[in-house]
Amino acid sequence: MAARRGGPTVVGRLARLLVIGAIALATSAHVGTSNAYFEGTAGPYGIRVIVRTPGVIPGLAQISVRVTSGTGVEQVSVRPLRADVGLQGAPPPDIAQPVVGEPNLYSAELWLMTPGSYSVHVNVVGDGGDGTAFVPVLAIAERRLDMPLAMAVGLGLATIFLFVGAITVFGAAVGESVLEVGVVAGAKQRRLARVVMAVSALGLAVILWGGWTWWGAVDAAYLDRLYRPYSAATAVTGSGNEAMLTLTVDDPAWRGRDWTPLLPDHGKLMHMFLVRDDDLSAFAHLHPSPVDDRSFEVPFPTLPGGDYRVYADIVFESGFAQTLTGLVRAPAATEAGAADAGPVRDPDDSWAELAPVGAAHPDAHQLTGGRVVRWEREGTALTDQETTLRFSVTEADGSPVTLEPYMGMLSHAAITRDDGSVFVHLHPSGSINMAAQMRFEQVEGGAMTAMAEVATGDATHRVTFPFVFPEPGDYRMFVQVKVAGSVETAVFDVQVVDP
Amino acid sequence: MTMTADAASAVLERPHRVSVTSAATPWYLWAVAFASTSVIVGVIWDISWHRTIGRDTFWTPAHLAIYLGGIVAGLSCGWLVLATTFAGSEADKAGSVSFWGFRGPLGAWVCIWGSFAMIMSGPLDDWWHNAYGLDVEILSPPHTVLAAGILAIQVGAMLIALARQNNARADARVQQFLFVYAGGVLILMLATLGTEYITFANDQHGTPFFVVSAFVFPFVLVGLARSARSRWGATGAAASYMGCTIAMVWILQLFPAQAMLAPILRQVDHMVPPAFPLLLVIPALVVDLIMHRLPAGAGRLRQWSAALSAGLAAMLVLGVVQWYFAEFLISESARNFVFAADQWDYNSTPGDWQYEFWSPPLNMAGAGWTTLVAATSATAGLWWGNWMSRVRR
Numbered sequence: 049m050a051a052r053r054g055g056p057t058v059v060g061r062l063a064r065l066l067v068i069g070a071i072a073l074a075t076s077a078h079v080g081t082s083n084a085y086f087e088g089t090a091g092p093y094g095i096r097v098i099v100r101t102p103g104v105i106p107g108l109a110q111i112s113v114r115v116t117s118g119t120g121v122e123q124v125s126v127r128p129l130r131a132d133v134g135l136q137g138a139p140p141p142d143i144a145q146p147v148v149g150e151p152n153l154y155s156a157e158l159w160l161m162t163p164g165s166y167s168v169h170v171n172v173v174g175d176g177g178d179g180t181a182f183v184p185v186l187a188i189a190e191r192r193l194d195m196p197l198a199m200a201v202g203l204g205l206a207t208i209f210l211f212v213g214a215i216t217v218f219g220a221a222v223g224e225s226v227l228e229v230g231v232v233a234g235a236k237q238r239r240l241a242r243v244v245m246a247v248s249a250l251g252l253a254v255i256l257w258g259g260w261t262w263w264g265a266v267d268a269a270y271l272d273r274l275y276r277p278y279s280a281a282t283a284v285t286g287s288g289n290e291a292m293l294t295l296t297v298d299d300p301a302w303r304g305r306d307w308t309p310l311l312p313d314h315g316k317l318m319h320m321f322l323v324r325d326d327d328l329s330a331f332a333h334l335h336p337s338p339v340d341d342r343s344f345e346v347p348f349p350t351l352p353g354g355d356y357r358v359y360a361d362i363v364f365e366s367g368f369a370q371t372l373t374g375l376v377r378a379p380a381a382t383e384a385g386a387a388d389a390g391p392v393r394d395p396d397d398s399w400a401e402l403a404p405v406g407a408a409h410p411d412a413h414q415l416t417g418g419r420v421v422r423w424e425r426e427g428t429a430l431t432d433q434e435t436t437l438r439f440s441v442t443e444a445d446g447s448p449v450t451l452e453p454y455m456g457m458l459s460h461a462a463i464t465r466d467d468g469s470v471f472v473h474l475h476p477s478g479s480i481n482m483a484a485q486m487r488f489e490q491v492e493g494g495a496m497t498a499m500a501e502v503a504t505g506d507a508t509h510r511v512t513f514p515f516v517f518p519e520p521g522d523y524r525m526f527v528q529v530k531v532a533g534s535v536e537t538a539v540f541d542v543q544v545v546d547p
Numbered sequence: 548m549t550m551t552a553d554a555a556s557a558v559l560e561r562p563h564r565v566s567v568t569s570a571a572t573p574w575y576l577w578a579v580a581f582a583s584t585s586v587i588v589g590v591i592w593d594i595s596w597h598r599t600i601g602r603d604t605f606w607t608p609a610h611l612a613i614y615l616g617g618i619v620a621g622l623s624c625g626w627l628v629l630a631t632t633f634a635g636s637e638a639d640k641a642g643s644v645s646f647w648g649f650r651g652p653l654g655a656w657v658c659i660w661g662s663f664a665m666i667m668s669g670p671l672d673d674w675w676h677n678a679y680g681l682d683v684e685i686l687s688p689p690h691t692v693l694a695a696g697i698l699a700i701q702v703g704a705m706l707i708a709l710a711r712q713n714n715a716r717a718d719a720r721v722q723q724f725l726f727v728y729a730g731g732v733l734i735l736m737l738a739t740l741g742t743e744y745i746t747f748a749n750d751q752h753g754t755p756f757f758v759v760s761a762f763v764f765p766f767v768l769v770g771l772a773r774s775a776r777s778r779w780g781a782t783g784a785a786a787s788y789m790g791c792t793i794a795m796v797w798i799l800q801l802f803p804a805q806a807m808l809a810p811i812l813r814q815v816d817h818m819v820p821p822a823f824p825l826l827l828v829i830p831a832l833v834v835d836l837i838m839h840r841l842p843a844g845a846g847r848l849r850q851w852s853a854a855l856s857a858g859l860a861a862m863l864v865l866g867v868v869q870w871y872f873a874e875f876l877i878s879e880s881a882r883n884f885v886f887a888a889d890q891w892d893y894n895s896t897p898g899d900w901q902y903e904f905w906s907p908p909l910n911m912a913g914a915g916w917t918t919l920v921a922a923t924s925a926t927a928g929l930w931w932g933n934w935m936s937r938v939r940r
Contacts, residue, residue, distance in 0.1 A: 104680040130810040137810040139601075159602055159808050161894075166809075193678040199670060206667040213660050216646055217653070224644040225653040225706075226937040229714060263688050270679050 079359065079371055079471040081518040084185050085479045090172045091179020093118035096514050098434060099168055099183055103191040106161040112434070113144055113170055115152040120175025124154040129182070131165040131366040135492050141171060160187035163275070165368035167488040182492065184367050184484035188275035192267070211252055219245040278302045282358045282374035284348050289390050291348035293376060295320070295336060295360055302342060311363045313483035314455045316396070318344055318362050321462050321473065323526075325355035325375065328466065331526045331537055332399035336360070347391035349399035353380035359462075359471045367484035371471070396455055398528060398535035405466055405524050406541060413527075413538035418444030421527060421538035430547040431520045437461070439527050439538070440510040448509035454530040459511040466522045474513045517544040572721045576711065578623040579658055579704040580725050583732045586616030586697050588795070590739055591821055594685070595799050598819040598892040601808030613665075613697075620700045621662025624655035642714070644940050652940055654706030661699025668693035685742060694740055701736055705729040709938050712776055723777045730771045730780070731787020734827070737763050738788065746822045748876035748888065751869050753906025754913030760825075760865060761921035765858030766928040768831050772838035772857065773932025781838070785831035792824035796887050806893035815893045823876060823886050826868050830861035850929060858925025862917060866909075877902050 084099040094117035100110040113124050125141035144154035160166055168183045223233055223241030233241075278299035285292055295318075310317050322332035330351045336344035344360075358374040402408065411423040424438040439459070441449040451458045461474040472479050517523065527538045589612030596609050603610070628651030631639050635650065643650040672689035686694070708726035712719055744750060744759040768781040777783060799818040806815055837857040841850060875881055882889035891901060909917070 104677065106680045128809040133810045133812065137812060139807045139809055139811060140805065161601070161808050162810065189680065193674070195674060195678075199674060203667070203671060206663070210660065210664055210667065213656075213663070217656055217660060220644040220646060220653055220656065221934070221938075225710075225940045226934070228939055229638075230641040259688055259691065266679060266688070 079373060079469065081470060081472065081516075082186050082188060082190060083479075083516060083518065084168075084183055085474075085514045085516065086181070086183045086477060086485075087116075087512075087514045088181060088477045089179065090170055090181040092176035093121065093172045093174070093179045095170065095172065095179075095181060096434075097168070097170055097181070097183045098514070098516060099185050101185060101187070101190075102160065103189070104193075105163045105187050105189045106159060108157050109160050109168075109185065109187075111144065111156045111158060111168055111170075112147075113154045113156075113172075114434075115154075115172065118172075118174065118176050118179075121152070121172060122175075123173045124156075125171045125173075126156045126158060127169040127171075128158045128160060129167045129169050129488065129492070130162065131167070131368070131488075134488075135169065138169065141169075160185070163187050163189065165364070165366040165484070167367065167485070169492070182485050182488040184369070184480050184488060186275075186368060189270070189273060190275055192271060192274070207256070211249075211256070214252055215245050215249050218248040277370040277372055280358075280360065280372040280374050282376040284376055284378045287379040289347075291379060292345050292391075293320075293322075293334075293336070293348045293358075293378075294339070294343060294345045295358065295372065295374065296343040297372065298342075309365045311365055311367075311483040311487060313361070313363055313481065316394075316455075318360050319473065320344075320346065320358065320360040321471070322349075322351075322356040322358060322376075322399070323462075323464055323468070323471075324351070325357050325468075327404035328402075328464070328524045328539075329404040330356070330399070330401050331462070331539075332356075332397070333460065333462075333528060333535075333537075334397045334399075335394040337394070346397070347393050348378055349397065351378065351399055351401060353378050357464075357468050357471075359473070361473055361481070363481050363483045365487070367481070367487045369481040369484055371473075373471075396535075398454075398537065400537035402526075402537065402539045405522070408524075408539045408541050410542075411540065413540065415441075415531065415536045415538065416534075417532070419449055419531060419536075420444070421529065423525075423527075423540045429517055429523075429542050429544045431517055431544055433547065434514070434516055437513040437515055437525070438510065439512075439529075441529055441531065442509065449531055451508050451511070452530040452533070454528060454535055458508060458529070459513075460528045461513050462526045463515065464524055464526075465519065466524065470518060470521075470523070472515070474515060476511050476513055479515070520544050520546050572711070572719075572725070575623045575627050575655075576704075576707050576722070576725060579620050579654070579700070579707055580729060582616040582620035582623070582658075583701045583704040583729055584616070584791075585612050585619065586700060587732055587735050587739070587791070589613035589616060590697065590736070591792075591795050592799070594739070594742075595795075595818050595820060599804045599806065599815050599817075601806055601893060616700065617662050617665040617696065620658040620703065621666075624651070624658040624662075624703070627651055627655050628659070642710075642940055652707055652710055653938065654703045654708075654710060656703075657706055658700050658703030661696040661701075661703055664696030664699060665693055666696075668696060686740070694736075698733070698736060701729065701733045705733065706935075706938060709774065709935055710940055713936070714939055718776070723775065724783070727771065727775055727777055727780050727783035728787045730767065730775075730784035731791070734764075734767055734784055734788040735791055737767065738792075738825070739821075745825070747905075748822065748873040748881075749901075749903065749905045751873035752904045752908040754909050754916070755906065756869075757862070757866060757909055757913060757917040758920055761862050761917045762924055764827070764830065764865065765834075765861055765921050765924040766931065768834040768861055769838065769854050769857050769925050769928030770932040770935065772834050773854075773929060774935035778839055779835055781831040781834040782828055785827040788827055789824045792821060796820040796823060797884070800884060800887060800890070808894075811893050812896045813891060813893055819890050819892060820887045823881075823888070825865070826872055827865070829868050830865040833857065833860050833864050850933070851926065854925045854929035855922055858921045858928065859918065862921040866917075873904075877904070 082101045087096045093115050096114045096116055098112045102108050111126055115121050124144040126144055127138045127141045129135060129138050142156050144156035147153040147155050164187055166185045166187050168185055170181045172179045219241040222244045223237055227233060278297050281296045281298045283294050316335040317338060318336050320334045320336050324330035332349045334346045336346035339345050355375055355377050358376050360372040363369045411425055413421045420442055422440050441451060443449055457475050459476060464471045521544060523542050523544055525540045528535055589609050592609035596603055628649050631643050631651045632649045640650050644653050646656050668689050675689045705726060708722050708729055712722040712726050741759050744755045750756050771784050772781040799820040802818045803816060804818045834857040837853055841853050876888045
């Protein structure tokens, strides 16, 4: 266990909270990216779907579908479904175009017209028959584009040109244009023209100022409407075995769970992740239970004291998923008491203390009993590139380990950037929220999408996660697997660079 | 076959240019009249496209009609000013205005300005959509720049026709018609910009309809009545506005289409047409009758009182006529091909609201504002019309 360093000051802590909050202001569920990755099946075909959301609404989402198994694919098509109207209110399918040079990769674009919970309905037709899958997507306004300097300069020059041109026109209108053909303008005429030009210059200046103010108002309204998850207050009360972490949604827009019912995901209303703030040396995967209509609590795990970043995933009935964020200070852990004095914990709660960020082995992590988790790297990690993260778990002698399901999955992963600006909770089926996906399947009457590991038929000591690193920087990946009845967490550090 | 003096002089001068005083119609006047029409047809078509199909690209036919109008206006007027400046005869130059060292008719400069404004709005609009999302309203700042450009092209077309109408020694019927027609296209553009307030029958009992109409129509109708050589300047323009709109209402419905964007709240199977036009010919007729009773040398006060009577009478007549017509449009009898009162966007929820009035009816305060605005508008229209009747170049 790393020695506890002096914690950050109140100001530092506040600054950190503001950073996380500010980033949460500009980003979305799964902090740092609202792109959706899904790996699973569409009928008899294995598919991997990546939806890159546009960041503005209405905006164009980029969809890529890779058929990973199954042959004789004739056509891949996509349709956007808004949660409340579903297939009924969806336009005819868009045929995805095969990508030149890449076998089995198809791409399409779909407009997301209103903010809210959507799903992309993917249909694959071929020799093996028909297959569909639903990929939940959040349509949210997340960012505001900056205007490139060249365009700003060009527009400025064009405005000046039009301004001067308009004034000249007004001058000519009262000056020369009312003169009979062949007559030359007299002094009085010219003076009148100049007066009119001066007045119109003033008038146009007022109009330009009005237009500038209007633009500012639209911009301010847009920034105000940018998606942000509900704000939540987190705190740890008590100490030792009594330590409880409470999360309270204090956002006035949250009207209590009865108003916005939550969908349980693998039987849990909330999946909460803790990452130690300064050196990412502790990780927890917890399942708080509701106390009232806006608070959740969970016993704090036996981890060192200090500041922890909190990421809490919830899903609403519409399929809209959110990650609530916060920063919480935990007291120094006292020695664990007798086993029967401990709090009642959810049996699926898991946590681990790990090497500080940067000090982990790059591609092998030792578990208990000599087992090893290996990361089968595919070269340098690049920003915005579709990648498959492959991990295998073996005994000390190299023989494969049989992984046990942990909440229905062979593995859970959490990927975070060292500054906390990106946090994604991944399953082998991708980053999409599975409860949201099941909700769409149930409502639209589609077949249940099978888990990737069953579809791909991989040996059960290996797990893969589809992912795209959204930003360059230093990342830490936490990979959780269940072996011999207990959940263990492996860490891998990776540096992501721009291609 | 005899030739009039004008026709002879037109032939004797350079064959590709028509004398400024000739009653013959130069090609560039047809070009800007076409451009002006193409632009507004494109705008109305594009609105229908967004209400029906939803999804569009840079190259849809509706957008192409808009770009074509801008390009034709810009290029033809650009050619005209270059030809006048560098190859024009003394007579040509004497019949043009000076602009930054170049020479050309005023209307040509206005069209060129409009063409530039339209072009400038393109990249700004593209960035705007990427930054703030696609527009859900007609008027955004970039669309306002585009609207200014379109209005300029329409006014430019009017001015080119106007100068020829005013200069022609003989009675230039074609030029008069083109001036009045161009005025009608301007009315159509203004009515389209005011869609949110005046287009739908469901709005036509409310104060905003009256106030916005009082702002726009007396100005245009009085101005046209005052400056058109024809006796029926305002009526002709109103008839052009109504005729173009009705043509689009009927033609658009003939084209099958389906919505291509979610959420689809209503199934549409053909292009959603614009609303039936206002019965503007009736108030326009009243304006023409009043304004043309003015003797030729009437003093300012006499002119002003005529303009005020015309403007106020027009609003009163429009208010009454449209009040009852709006009730008809909301009723079941108008839900057919001719009046298209049952045609709504793919993303508007079906409901009772479609056939109800959406705003409280005009009250005394609203009537007061309407009167005030109409009087101001008519006064401005008179001033504008007087200026237009003097335009020679």
